[in-house]
Amino acid sequence: MAGFKTLDDIGAVSGKRVLVRVDLNVPVADGKVTDATRIERIAPTISELSGKGAKVILLAHFGRPKDGPSAEFSLEPIARATAQVLGRPVRFAADCIGDKAAEAVAAMKDGDVLLLENTRFHKAEEKNEPAFTENLAANGDIYVNDAFSAAHRAHASTEGLAHRLPAYAGRTMQAELEALEKGLGNPVRPVVAIVGGAKVSTKIDLLMNLVKKVDALVIGGGMANTFLAARGTDVGKSLCEHDLAGTAKQIMIEAAEAGCAIILPADGVVAKEFKAGAASETVAIADVPADGMILDVGAKTVKSVTDWIDRAATLVWNGPLGAFEIEPFDHATVAAAKHAAARTREGKLVSVAGGGDTVAALNHAGVADDFTYVSTAGGAFLEWMEGKPLPGVEVLKQ
Ligand SMILES: Nc1ncnc2c1ncn2[C@@H]1O[C@H](COP(=O)(O)OP(=O)(O)O)[C@@H](O)[C@H]1O
Numbered sequence: 488m489a490g491f492k493t494l495d496d497i498g499a500v501s502g503k504r505v506l507v508r509v510d511l512n513v514p515v516a517d518g519k520v521t522d523a524t525r526i527e528r529i530a531p532t533i534s535e536l537s538g539k540g541a542k543v544i545l546l547a548h549f550g551r552p553k554d555g556p557s558a559e560f561s562l563e564p565i566a567r568a569t570a571q572v573l574g575r576p577v578r579f580a581a582d583c584i585g586d587k588a589a590e591a592v593a594a595m596k597d598g599d600v601l602l603l604e605n606t607r608f609h610k611a612e613e614k615n616e617p618a619f620t621e622n623l624a625a626n627g628d629i630y631v632n633d634a635f636s637a638a639h640r641a642h643a644s645t646e647g648l649a650h651r652l653p654a655y656a657g658r659t660m661q662a663e664l665e666a667l668e669k670g671l672g673n674p675v676r677p678v679v680a681i682v683g684g685a686k687v688s689t690k691i692d693l694l695m696n697l698v699k700k701v702d703a704l705v706i707g708g709g710m711a712n713t714f715l716a717a718r719g720t721d722v723g724k725s726l727c728e729h730d731l732a733g734t735a736k737q738i739m740i741e742a743a744e745a746g747c748a749i750i751l752p753a754d755g756v757v758a759k760e761f762k763a764g765a766a767s768e769t770v771a772i773a774d775v776p777a778d779g780m781i782l783d784v785g786a787k788t789v790k791s792v793t794d795w796i797d798r799a800a801t802l803v804w805n806g807p808l809g810a811f812e813i814e815p816f817d818h819a820t821v822a823a824a825k826h827a828a829a830r831t832r833e834g835k836l837v838s839v840a841g842g843g844d845t846v847a848a849l850n851h852a853g854v855a856d857d858f859t860y861v862s863t864a865g866g867a868f869l870e871w872m873e874g875k876p877l878p879g880v881e882v883l884k885q
Protein backbone atom coordinates (compact mmCIF):
# COMPACT_ATOMS: atom_id res chain seq x y z
CA MET A 488 0.00 0.00 0.00
CA ALA A 489 0.69 3.70 0.36
CA GLY A 490 3.72 4.26 -1.88
CA PHE A 491 6.33 4.55 0.84
CA LYS A 492 8.94 2.30 2.35
CA THR A 493 8.27 0.56 5.63
CA LEU A 494 10.37 -1.40 8.10
CA ASP A 495 9.96 -4.36 5.75
CA ASP A 496 12.26 -2.53 3.33
CA ILE A 497 14.81 -1.20 5.79
CA GLY A 498 17.38 -4.00 5.51
CA ALA A 499 20.14 -4.58 8.07
CA VAL A 500 20.10 -2.01 10.86
CA SER A 501 22.49 -3.61 13.33
CA GLY A 502 24.84 -0.95 14.67
CA LYS A 503 23.06 1.79 12.72
CA ARG A 504 21.75 4.94 14.36
CA VAL A 505 18.03 5.13 13.58
CA LEU A 506 16.27 8.42 14.32
CA VAL A 507 12.66 7.52 15.06
CA ARG A 508 10.13 10.40 15.16
CA VAL A 509 7.44 9.41 17.64
CA ASP A 510 4.53 11.29 19.24
CA LEU A 511 5.03 11.49 23.00
CA ASN A 512 2.63 14.41 23.36
CA VAL A 513 0.70 12.48 26.00
CA PRO A 514 -1.72 13.72 28.67
CA VAL A 515 0.12 14.47 31.91
CA ALA A 516 -1.23 15.52 35.33
CA ASP A 517 1.00 16.27 38.34
CA GLY A 518 4.04 15.04 36.42
CA LYS A 519 2.46 11.63 35.67
CA VAL A 520 1.34 10.28 32.31
CA THR A 521 -2.42 9.77 32.62
CA ASP A 522 -2.89 7.91 29.34
CA ALA A 523 -0.09 5.84 27.80
CA THR A 524 -1.84 4.88 24.55
CA ARG A 525 0.56 6.85 22.34
CA ILE A 526 3.54 5.22 24.06
CA GLU A 527 2.01 1.75 23.71
CA ARG A 528 1.43 2.34 19.99
CA ILE A 529 5.09 3.15 19.26
CA ALA A 530 6.38 0.14 21.18
CA PRO A 531 6.28 -2.26 18.16
CA THR A 532 8.54 -0.06 16.03
CA ILE A 533 11.01 0.53 18.86
CA SER A 534 11.12 -3.17 19.81
CA GLU A 535 11.53 -4.29 16.23
CA LEU A 536 14.43 -1.92 15.51
CA SER A 537 16.10 -2.52 18.85
CA GLY A 538 15.67 -6.28 18.42
CA LYS A 539 17.58 -6.02 15.14
CA GLY A 540 20.47 -4.29 16.89
CA ALA A 541 19.76 -0.70 15.86
CA LYS A 542 20.60 2.21 18.13
CA VAL A 543 17.11 3.64 18.49
CA ILE A 544 17.11 7.42 18.97
CA LEU A 545 13.67 8.85 19.66
CA LEU A 546 12.73 12.37 18.57
CA ALA A 547 9.53 13.94 19.86
CA HIS A 548 7.83 17.17 20.86
CA PHE A 549 5.84 17.83 24.02
CA GLY A 550 3.25 20.60 24.27
CA ARG A 551 3.74 23.96 22.66
CA PRO A 552 6.64 25.64 24.49
CA LYS A 553 6.97 29.30 23.53
CA ASP A 554 10.20 30.38 25.23
CA GLY A 555 12.84 27.68 24.77
CA PRO A 556 13.68 24.97 27.31
CA SER A 557 11.62 24.65 30.50
CA ALA A 558 10.94 21.94 33.08
CA GLU A 559 7.21 22.21 32.26
CA PHE A 560 7.73 20.96 28.73
CA SER A 561 10.66 18.59 29.32
CA LEU A 562 10.36 15.05 27.98
CA GLU A 563 12.42 13.65 30.86
CA PRO A 564 9.41 12.32 32.86
CA ILE A 565 8.06 10.82 29.63
CA ALA A 566 11.35 8.92 29.15
CA ARG A 567 10.59 7.18 32.45
CA ALA A 568 7.01 6.39 31.37
CA THR A 569 8.30 5.09 28.02
CA ALA A 570 10.79 2.83 29.82
CA GLN A 571 7.94 1.46 31.92
CA VAL A 572 5.77 0.68 28.89
CA LEU A 573 8.69 -0.87 26.97
CA GLY A 574 9.91 -2.76 30.03
CA ARG A 575 13.49 -1.71 29.29
CA PRO A 576 15.77 1.27 30.00
CA VAL A 577 15.28 4.42 27.96
CA ARG A 578 18.19 6.85 28.29
CA PHE A 579 17.57 10.57 28.05
CA ALA A 580 19.63 13.42 26.61
CA ALA A 581 18.93 17.01 27.67
CA ASP A 582 19.01 18.40 24.13
CA CYS A 583 18.02 17.04 20.72
CA ILE A 584 21.05 18.55 18.94
CA GLY A 585 24.59 19.65 19.85
CA ASP A 586 27.09 18.13 22.27
CA LYS A 587 24.57 16.69 24.75
CA ALA A 588 22.80 14.73 22.04
CA ALA A 589 26.04 13.67 20.30
CA GLU A 590 27.60 12.42 23.55
CA ALA A 591 24.51 10.41 24.48
CA VAL A 592 24.36 8.86 21.01
CA ALA A 593 28.09 8.04 21.07
CA ALA A 594 27.58 6.18 24.36
CA MET A 595 24.83 3.93 22.93
CA LYS A 596 25.30 0.20 22.43
CA ASP A 597 23.50 -1.74 19.72
CA GLY A 598 19.86 -2.23 20.71
CA ASP A 599 19.82 0.71 23.16
CA VAL A 600 16.96 3.21 23.22
CA LEU A 601 17.60 6.93 23.78
CA LEU A 602 15.06 9.77 23.96
CA LEU A 603 16.25 13.25 23.00
CA GLU A 604 14.76 16.35 24.65
CA ASN A 605 11.73 18.19 23.20
CA THR A 606 12.45 19.21 19.59
CA ARG A 607 10.24 22.30 20.10
CA PHE A 608 12.78 23.76 22.54
CA HIS A 609 14.35 25.00 19.29
CA LYS A 610 12.21 27.45 17.31
CA ALA A 611 13.86 26.16 14.12
CA GLU A 612 11.96 22.85 14.53
CA GLU A 613 8.56 24.34 13.69
CA LYS A 614 10.10 26.54 10.99
CA ASN A 615 11.62 23.41 9.42
CA GLU A 616 14.97 25.21 9.08
CA PRO A 617 17.54 23.27 7.02
CA ALA A 618 20.43 24.05 9.39
CA PHE A 619 18.49 22.60 12.33
CA THR A 620 17.51 19.55 10.27
CA GLU A 621 21.23 19.05 9.51
CA ASN A 622 21.97 19.14 13.24
CA LEU A 623 19.29 16.52 13.90
CA ALA A 624 20.49 14.39 10.98
CA ALA A 625 24.06 14.43 12.35
CA ASN A 626 22.96 11.85 14.94
CA GLY A 627 21.37 9.36 12.53
CA ASP A 628 22.01 7.08 9.57
CA ILE A 629 18.34 6.28 8.91
CA TYR A 630 15.06 8.10 9.62
CA VAL A 631 11.82 6.38 10.60
CA ASN A 632 8.60 8.36 11.08
CA ASP A 633 6.15 6.64 13.43
CA ALA A 634 4.30 9.81 14.45
CA PHE A 635 1.15 9.74 12.34
CA SER A 636 -0.49 12.05 14.87
CA ALA A 637 2.09 14.77 14.10
CA ALA A 638 2.20 14.12 10.33
CA HIS A 639 0.08 17.22 9.62
CA ARG A 640 3.03 19.33 10.78
CA ALA A 641 5.77 20.16 8.26
CA HIS A 642 8.45 20.47 10.94
CA ALA A 643 12.14 19.53 10.81
CA SER A 644 11.64 16.28 12.70
CA THR A 645 8.39 15.30 10.95
CA GLU A 646 9.21 16.38 7.38
CA GLY A 647 12.67 17.90 6.95
CA LEU A 648 14.60 14.82 8.05
CA ALA A 649 12.96 12.64 5.41
CA HIS A 650 14.69 14.75 2.73
CA ARG A 651 18.02 14.32 4.45
CA LEU A 652 18.22 10.60 5.41
CA PRO A 653 16.88 7.32 3.97
CA ALA A 654 13.28 7.47 5.22
CA TYR A 655 10.79 4.79 6.25
CA ALA A 656 7.33 4.66 7.82
CA GLY A 657 7.17 3.01 11.24
CA ARG A 658 4.67 0.30 12.12
CA THR A 659 2.18 2.68 13.73
CA MET A 660 2.30 5.15 10.85
CA GLN A 661 1.58 2.23 8.52
CA ALA A 662 -1.17 0.75 10.72
CA GLU A 663 -2.94 4.08 11.25
CA LEU A 664 -3.16 4.81 7.52
CA GLU A 665 -4.36 1.28 6.77
CA ALA A 666 -6.99 1.38 9.52
CA LEU A 667 -8.30 4.81 8.53
CA GLU A 668 -8.54 3.78 4.89
CA LYS A 669 -10.41 0.61 5.89
CA GLY A 670 -12.81 2.36 8.29
CA LEU A 671 -13.35 5.68 6.52
CA GLY A 672 -12.01 5.33 2.96
CA ASN A 673 -15.54 4.92 1.66
CA PRO A 674 -17.74 5.73 4.66
CA VAL A 675 -21.34 4.60 4.89
CA ARG A 676 -23.65 7.63 5.17
CA PRO A 677 -24.90 9.43 7.12
CA VAL A 678 -21.50 10.47 8.46
CA VAL A 679 -21.62 12.46 11.68
CA ALA A 680 -18.52 14.21 13.04
CA ILE A 681 -18.08 15.34 16.63
CA VAL A 682 -15.40 17.96 17.13
CA GLY A 683 -14.60 19.42 20.53
CA GLY A 684 -11.49 19.99 22.59
CA ALA A 685 -9.36 23.04 23.13
CA LYS A 686 -7.08 23.46 20.10
CA VAL A 687 -9.46 25.94 18.48
CA SER A 688 -7.05 28.03 16.41
CA THR A 689 -5.23 25.04 14.92
CA LYS A 690 -8.34 23.01 14.15
CA ILE A 691 -11.01 25.53 13.14
CA ASP A 692 -9.74 25.93 9.56
CA LEU A 693 -10.07 22.26 8.77
CA LEU A 694 -13.78 22.37 9.63
CA MET A 695 -14.22 24.44 6.45
CA ASN A 696 -13.53 21.33 4.36
CA LEU A 697 -14.89 18.80 6.82
CA VAL A 698 -18.42 20.21 6.49
CA LYS A 699 -18.27 19.23 2.80
CA LYS A 700 -17.45 15.62 3.69
CA VAL A 701 -19.91 14.89 6.50
CA ASP A 702 -23.69 15.09 6.89
CA ALA A 703 -23.66 16.63 10.36
CA LEU A 704 -21.06 18.33 12.51
CA VAL A 705 -21.63 18.35 16.24
CA ILE A 706 -19.45 21.00 17.88
CA GLY A 707 -18.73 20.80 21.59
CA GLY A 708 -15.96 21.50 24.08
CA GLY A 709 -13.93 24.69 23.83
CA MET A 710 -14.42 24.73 20.05
CA ALA A 711 -18.18 25.35 20.46
CA ASN A 712 -17.69 28.59 22.38
CA THR A 713 -16.06 30.33 19.41
CA PHE A 714 -19.05 29.37 17.25
CA LEU A 715 -21.55 30.42 19.93
CA ALA A 716 -19.82 33.79 20.32
CA ALA A 717 -19.76 34.24 16.53
CA ARG A 718 -23.52 33.70 16.59
CA GLY A 719 -23.90 36.45 19.21
CA THR A 720 -24.17 34.29 22.37
CA ASP A 721 -22.38 35.65 25.42
CA VAL A 722 -20.06 32.86 26.63
CA GLY A 723 -18.77 34.73 29.70
CA LYS A 724 -15.21 33.74 30.63
CA SER A 725 -15.26 30.49 28.64
CA LEU A 726 -12.33 29.42 26.48
CA CYS A 727 -13.14 31.31 23.29
CA GLU A 728 -11.17 32.75 20.38
CA HIS A 729 -13.23 35.85 19.55
CA ASP A 730 -10.89 36.84 16.72
CA LEU A 731 -11.92 33.66 14.87
CA ALA A 732 -15.60 34.68 14.77
CA GLY A 733 -15.31 35.43 11.04
CA THR A 734 -13.94 31.94 10.33
CA ALA A 735 -16.68 30.34 12.43
CA LYS A 736 -19.38 32.31 10.55
CA GLN A 737 -17.89 31.30 7.20
CA ILE A 738 -17.86 27.62 8.27
CA MET A 739 -21.57 27.88 9.15
CA ILE A 740 -22.27 29.37 5.71
CA GLU A 741 -20.23 26.66 3.92
CA ALA A 742 -22.02 23.98 5.95
CA ALA A 743 -25.45 25.33 4.97
CA GLU A 744 -24.41 25.35 1.30
CA ALA A 745 -23.07 21.78 1.55
CA GLY A 746 -26.20 20.54 3.35
CA CYS A 747 -24.24 19.71 6.51
CA ALA A 748 -26.16 20.25 9.74
CA ILE A 749 -24.23 22.15 12.43
CA ILE A 750 -25.19 21.27 15.98
CA LEU A 751 -24.12 23.68 18.72
CA PRO A 752 -24.74 23.29 22.47
CA ALA A 753 -28.21 24.25 23.72
CA ASP A 754 -27.05 24.26 27.34
CA GLY A 755 -23.81 24.20 29.29
CA VAL A 756 -22.39 23.25 32.66
CA VAL A 757 -20.80 26.42 34.00
CA ALA A 758 -18.42 27.07 36.87
CA LYS A 759 -16.44 30.04 38.10
CA GLU A 760 -13.25 28.01 38.62
CA PHE A 761 -11.47 25.41 36.52
CA LYS A 762 -10.81 22.87 39.28
CA ALA A 763 -12.08 19.55 40.62
CA GLY A 764 -15.26 19.83 42.67
CA ALA A 765 -15.84 23.48 41.70
CA ALA A 766 -19.47 24.54 42.25
CA SER A 767 -21.26 24.22 38.91
CA GLU A 768 -24.73 24.58 37.43
CA THR A 769 -26.39 23.73 34.14
CA VAL A 770 -27.82 26.73 32.32
CA ALA A 771 -29.42 27.42 28.94
CA ILE A 772 -26.73 28.59 26.56
CA ALA A 773 -28.29 32.08 26.43
CA ASP A 774 -27.94 32.37 30.23
CA VAL A 775 -24.20 31.86 30.81
CA PRO A 776 -23.22 34.29 33.59
CA ALA A 777 -20.64 36.94 32.70
CA ASP A 778 -18.16 35.48 35.22
CA GLY A 779 -18.90 31.82 34.32
CA MET A 780 -17.00 29.32 32.16
CA ILE A 781 -18.73 26.63 30.13
CA LEU A 782 -16.77 23.50 31.06
CA ASP A 783 -19.13 20.85 29.68
CA VAL A 784 -22.25 20.68 27.55
CA GLY A 785 -25.51 20.14 29.44
CA ALA A 786 -28.03 17.30 29.49
CA LYS A 787 -30.20 18.73 26.67
CA THR A 788 -27.15 18.88 24.42
CA VAL A 789 -26.13 15.35 25.38
CA LYS A 790 -29.57 14.15 24.26
CA SER A 791 -29.10 15.91 20.95
CA VAL A 792 -25.59 14.41 20.54
CA THR A 793 -26.82 10.87 21.25
CA ASP A 794 -29.74 11.40 18.83
CA TRP A 795 -27.24 12.34 16.12
CA ILE A 796 -25.16 9.28 16.96
CA ASP A 797 -28.34 7.21 16.51
CA ARG A 798 -28.85 8.72 13.05
CA ALA A 799 -25.24 8.10 12.00
CA ALA A 800 -23.95 5.09 10.12
CA THR A 801 -20.42 6.39 10.56
CA LEU A 802 -19.08 8.53 13.40
CA VAL A 803 -15.79 10.44 13.39
CA TRP A 804 -14.82 12.09 16.66
CA ASN A 805 -12.00 14.32 17.77
CA GLY A 806 -11.97 16.46 20.87
CA PRO A 807 -13.83 15.93 24.16
CA LEU A 808 -17.19 17.64 24.70
CA GLY A 809 -15.98 19.10 27.99
CA ALA A 810 -13.01 19.39 30.33
CA PHE A 811 -13.31 15.66 31.03
CA GLU A 812 -10.15 15.45 33.17
CA ILE A 813 -12.00 17.26 35.97
CA GLU A 814 -15.17 15.91 37.53
CA PRO A 815 -18.04 16.59 37.05
CA PHE A 816 -17.15 18.05 33.63
CA ASP A 817 -16.64 14.57 32.15
CA HIS A 818 -20.38 13.73 32.04
CA ALA A 819 -21.18 14.61 28.44
CA THR A 820 -18.02 13.07 26.97
CA VAL A 821 -18.55 9.85 28.94
CA ALA A 822 -22.25 9.67 28.00
CA ALA A 823 -21.55 10.23 24.30
CA ALA A 824 -18.64 7.73 24.34
CA LYS A 825 -20.77 5.05 26.01
CA HIS A 826 -23.62 5.65 23.58
CA ALA A 827 -21.36 5.40 20.51
CA ALA A 828 -19.72 2.28 21.95
CA ALA A 829 -23.12 0.61 22.49
CA ARG A 830 -24.25 1.41 18.93
CA THR A 831 -20.96 0.02 17.62
CA ARG A 832 -21.34 -3.18 19.66
CA GLU A 833 -24.85 -3.58 18.22
CA GLY A 834 -23.34 -3.40 14.72
CA LYS A 835 -25.23 -0.19 13.90
CA LEU A 836 -22.28 2.20 13.77
CA VAL A 837 -18.75 2.43 12.43
CA SER A 838 -17.04 4.59 15.03
CA VAL A 839 -13.61 6.11 14.56
CA ALA A 840 -12.20 8.45 17.19
CA GLY A 841 -8.79 10.00 17.64
CA GLY A 842 -6.59 12.51 19.45
CA GLY A 843 -4.33 12.31 22.48
CA ASP A 844 -6.99 13.59 24.88
CA THR A 845 -9.90 11.97 23.06
CA VAL A 846 -8.27 8.55 23.49
CA ALA A 847 -7.70 9.37 27.16
CA ALA A 848 -11.39 10.32 27.44
CA LEU A 849 -12.52 7.04 25.84
CA ASN A 850 -10.26 5.12 28.22
CA HIS A 851 -11.71 7.17 31.11
CA ALA A 852 -15.19 6.13 29.93
CA GLY A 853 -13.96 2.51 29.68
CA VAL A 854 -15.07 2.08 26.07
CA ALA A 855 -11.97 2.57 23.88
CA ASP A 856 -11.97 -1.14 22.95
CA ASP A 857 -15.58 -0.95 21.75
CA PHE A 858 -14.92 1.64 19.05
CA THR A 859 -14.32 0.37 15.51
CA TYR A 860 -10.97 2.15 15.49
CA VAL A 861 -9.17 4.49 17.84
CA SER A 862 -6.45 6.58 16.24
CA THR A 863 -3.64 8.22 18.17
CA ALA A 864 -4.19 11.26 15.96
CA GLY A 865 -6.60 14.17 16.36
CA GLY A 866 -5.73 17.04 14.01
CA ALA A 867 -3.86 14.72 11.61
CA PHE A 868 -6.83 12.36 11.50
CA LEU A 869 -9.26 15.19 10.71
CA GLU A 870 -6.94 16.54 8.01
CA TRP A 871 -6.70 13.04 6.54
CA MET A 872 -10.53 12.92 6.63
CA GLU A 873 -10.64 16.28 4.81
CA GLY A 874 -8.56 14.70 2.06
CA LYS A 875 -5.63 17.01 2.73
CA PRO A 876 -2.12 15.68 2.01
CA LEU A 877 -0.17 15.28 5.27
CA PRO A 878 3.39 16.62 4.89
CA GLY A 879 4.89 13.91 7.12
CA VAL A 880 3.29 11.20 4.98
CA GLU A 881 3.77 12.82 1.56
CA VAL A 882 7.51 13.21 2.05
CA LEU A 883 7.86 9.48 2.75
CA LYS A 884 6.46 8.85 -0.73
CA GLN A 885 9.14 10.90 -2.50
N1 LIG B 1 -15.37 23.71 27.46
C1 LIG B 1 -14.05 23.53 27.61
N2 LIG B 1 -13.28 24.48 28.19
C2 LIG B 1 -11.95 24.31 28.34
N3 LIG B 1 -11.28 23.21 27.94
C3 LIG B 1 -12.00 22.24 27.35
C4 LIG B 1 -13.39 22.34 27.16
N4 LIG B 1 -13.82 21.21 26.55
C5 LIG B 1 -12.72 20.44 26.37
N5 LIG B 1 -11.62 21.04 26.85
C6 LIG B 1 -10.25 20.52 26.87
O1 LIG B 1 -9.82 20.13 25.59
C7 LIG B 1 -8.67 19.35 25.76
C8 LIG B 1 -8.50 18.41 24.59
O2 LIG B 1 -8.47 19.13 23.38
P1 LIG B 1 -7.62 18.70 22.11
O3 LIG B 1 -6.16 18.75 22.43
O4 LIG B 1 -8.11 19.54 21.00
O5 LIG B 1 -8.06 17.17 21.92
P2 LIG B 1 -7.24 15.93 21.32
O6 LIG B 1 -5.92 15.84 22.10
O7 LIG B 1 -8.10 14.74 21.54
O8 LIG B 1 -6.99 16.25 19.88
C9 LIG B 1 -8.84 18.64 27.07
O9 LIG B 1 -7.71 18.88 27.87
C10 LIG B 1 -10.10 19.27 27.68
O10 LIG B 1 -9.97 19.58 29.05
Ligand SMILES: O=C(OP(=O)(O)O)[C@H](O)COP(=O)(O)O
Pocket residue numbers: 510512550551636637640686689841842843844863864865866867
Ligand atom coordinates in the same frame (compact mmCIF):
# COMPACT_ATOMS: atom_id res chain seq x y z
O1 LIG C 1 -1.33 15.98 20.18
C1 LIG C 1 -1.26 16.17 18.97
O2 LIG C 1 -2.33 16.42 18.19
P1 LIG C 1 -3.89 16.29 18.63
O3 LIG C 1 -4.14 17.15 19.85
O4 LIG C 1 -4.62 16.81 17.43
O5 LIG C 1 -4.18 14.85 18.89
C2 LIG C 1 0.03 16.08 18.22
O6 LIG C 1 1.08 15.74 19.08
C3 LIG C 1 0.32 17.41 17.49
O7 LIG C 1 0.53 18.43 18.43
P2 LIG C 1 0.36 19.97 17.96
O8 LIG C 1 -1.11 20.18 17.65
O9 LIG C 1 0.83 20.81 19.13
O10 LIG C 1 1.21 20.15 16.73
